[in-house]
Amino acid sequence: MTAEPILALREVTMTFPVRRGWLSRPAVLRAVAGVTLDVRPGEVLGIVGESGCGKTTLGRCIVGVHPPTSGRILLRPRDGGPLRDITRRDRALQAELARDIRMIFQDPFGSLNPRLTVFDIVAEPLRVHGEGGDRAALEDRVAAMLEKVGLRPDAMRRYPHAFSGGQRQRIGIARALILGPRIVVADEAVSALDVSVRAQILNLLQDLREEMGLTILFIGHDLGVVRAFCDRVAVMYCGELVEVAPAEELFRAPAHPYTEVLLSAVPEPDPRLRGQKRRIVLQGEVPDPLARPSGCVFHPRCPAAFDRCRNEAPELTSRGDGRAAACWRHEVVRSAA
Amino acid sequence: MSAAPLAPPVSSMADPLATASGWRLFWLRFRRHRVAFVSLWIVVALYGVAAFAEFLAPHPPDRTMGRYTYAPPQPFGLFWTDPTTGETAFRPHVDGYRVEIDPVALRRSFVPDATRPVDVCLFPRVEPYRLWGVVPLEHRLFGPCDPNDPFFLFGADRLGRDVLSRTIHGTRISLSVGLIGVALSLLLGIAIGGAAGYVGGALDAAVQRVSEVLRSLPTIPLWLGLAAALPREWDPLTIYFAITVLLSLIGWIELARVVRGRFLALRGEDFVLAARIEGMHPVRVVMRHMVPQVTSHVIATATLAIPAMILAETALSFLGLGLQPPLVSWGVLLQEAQNIRSVAAAPWLFLPGGAVVLAVLCLNFLGDGLRDAADPYDV
Amino acid sequence: MMSEHTGRDPVPQPLLRVEGLRVAFGPYEAVRGVDFSIAPGRVLCLVGESGCGKSVTARAVMRLVEPAGRVTAGRILWHGGESAEAMDLAALDSRGRDMRALRGPGMAMIFQEPMSALSPVHTIGEQLTEPMRLHLGLSRKAAEERAVDLLARVGIPNPRARLSAYAFQLSGGMRQRAMIAIALACSPKLLIADEPTTALDVTTQAQVLDLLAELVRELGMAMLFITHDLGVVAQLGDEVAVMYLGRIVERAPVFDLFDRPHHPYTQALLRSVPSLRGPRPRRLAAIEGLVPSLAALPPGCVFHPRCERAAAGLCDRDDPAETATADGLRTVRCHRVEAFAS
16 A cells, blocks of 8 residues: 555645736636645546536646646656656656656547547557557557457547547547556546446446556546546545545545535435435535635535634645545544544 | 447448548538528639639720710620511621710710621630730630620720620629738738637737727728828739738738637637647647638638628729729729719619629628538537 | 326326327437326436437427427326316417416426526526516515525525526526526426536535425425436436436336336446445446437337347337336336346
């Protein structure tokens, strides 16, 4: 459990200026607020939270869409060796990292260029990174990759509009994996799919992960899917990590009150749980990200908040059994242990 | 391992639509738009007329026949009945003229006279001329067999010039003003709008403000002012180019707006994001992933911009501030129809206006069709 | 195929009975013969994957599919009127007076995207009071009082102040609550909810589901609830109808359906939903293949290409009829149902 991290986030913060009119002074939106997280090689780490919690922004910082405002992102080089700072990237570094860290997108319709054939889409990474050689060699590699994701090789001559959502997602996976990356950031990769197709894609990712030794950051909001698919889970609220734990543990006994609330809200496919399940009804709404509450961000809605929560922000602290939570109540448990 | 390779779902491999490129789908959608499709062929024909004006027009545009001032349009017939013998024979002709003198006003006027046919030939031999100033030719498409006979299908003007020939020659300038003006607008619009949409931020804000100011100016007085500022001593061709540049100075705004809007939307698309994460050069991202998505929209907007240019040129020339004789454009021709006398005595001088209406309508229909076909939210 | 079983239903006289409903969009049939009924105070969940026709069915009941689509066959019998005779909504003019009078006091609808269903230029108060004044003939004052009560009832804090708010000023969950309040404005007998919680976060979804369940219980309305989420069905439904490619393949009371699903599609759907309890599955159960397009429906039973139990020479040839179980509570559309149902 103490494997050296393949990817490490240190106090990563991402803020965006928000203009409310073009003459007004911009406000600062803290989308990600001081996230520190180790990603272990070969694991599937789930990042969950409600919309606007910063999980997508965090994923985008990692793949290099935008550099974080502060904090560091560290990557273990392919040959082992010490962690390398990849926070700030010029284009050359971004291109180099694009072989290692790749992304699978949520929207199976928006993520494929409608004007390119499947061949051009899947072969593009090879071309950009000067691999693959001539057309015939490229076609061979694309065909092999398409077969791996469960598509027939003759699909490469068609355009994305000829495919269904699930098949497009397979094409997106082929594009992400053709360079043999080490880390894949899957941002809500199955959220837009129907139940039956979703299971197909998750199983495919599971197979490919084992075959290619991938580390997957699985960003999602469907807790059932996250439980089934992920080894560890990180819960985000208002840009902060509130709990990190092995999936099994987290779902069995959530340590943070917000995780508890989240789990209690999931409608379970079992009508017998209807009356029995204790649903914790949250007060109020997710706070305006432009006006974060003092102390613990969750305290205004927390059913277990006490005085300290209103004034001091708890750190994400490890409990020693591979679990960590940012909660004063959890702190009490820890000091008692 | 993973699931077995799947059968294609939505359409079989034999379905040509599955392997149809974006352009082909665009064309198929456009074909469904009947009016636009017909308009496309009319527009193509009009530009054909513009290209081969010298050959198609029966007369040179500036040929005057002083005897026939304000001669009315002649009816055309394929068969002619000899009034003396009563025999009818195949003889393409137009009716000649008989001069009538108003007994009160003593004004001479022409009346078509069926008894004096003017024979019409295909490819009659005429004075040598050069097509596009280069290719020497001695024939025109059609005209009177005897070049000295009167032949005015659209009537004649104040100086006895053939309105049809002048309208055909005017097509060249009027339509090319639209085309060249739009081409210039396109360059400006794509460069400015593209930069604003891709870079965003302060540049975008600046471009937005400038175009808002330009859009708020009343265009006709602005053009009038600018056109009036052009030196009188410039030769007509220079004026022509200056006018197109003036028109495109306003024309780019709409195009820039469209390109900017599309670029802003595209910049957030996942496939553009994917290309950026790839570490691709920004120029390549723009050229490979963004430009192809906007071309159909740009073509549609540009097509819709051409008629505006044509109308602007016509308006300027009509007011006497655009092109000047001896250049011939539809606007210049309509200038002839400015006074009440021509309205009363020679209504056929308005026929070039019909050409304007036809061209503008067809281009508008065409542009609408292209825009509908370019809209991916249709189907 | 008429649904004889409804006569033996232990539930009270239905409010709405749909028989053999078919809806076509151009050459394609999106709904291909659907039967169901809903009684007052009951929730019927229509569940299925995208493109199965569940939303179209709901809209057809409200006669909102025209003019793009057309109700080509079937009856929509409405028992909510004053007379003892049922009114066939399918025979009414979709834009006629009778149908318009029914929308609001008879049946109301809430949608997935409240932002597109609420008017951006009218305040919540205006949108709430207008139908009350139109259909119930309330005065402005009375309508406003009732609007405040309704907003409070759906859990919007500070309701009087919210009357003058515009839709964009509310958060997603509050917007959905406002839309529910508007739907309830004329105390409809039937509430049709088309994926009302799909766009919401899970904690907000839980609140809205609780609210809807409470309202049904309290007001005695019937609710037709469209969803793709079997978890939501389990928490909310009294009866469930599973749709696949324009047909109901299985219909049963919620406990029966989750305990003993009969149709292979229902069984597969239930298996592919990961639960928060029990052992963690190493692989999820997927339904292989893809949903065929409406333009190229497979012959015989439309599910047979993806069905584990499809029998050659039967399922790929004959379209199965709807059969009811002995107790009359469940209908299944499958040739092989006797072969494996207990």
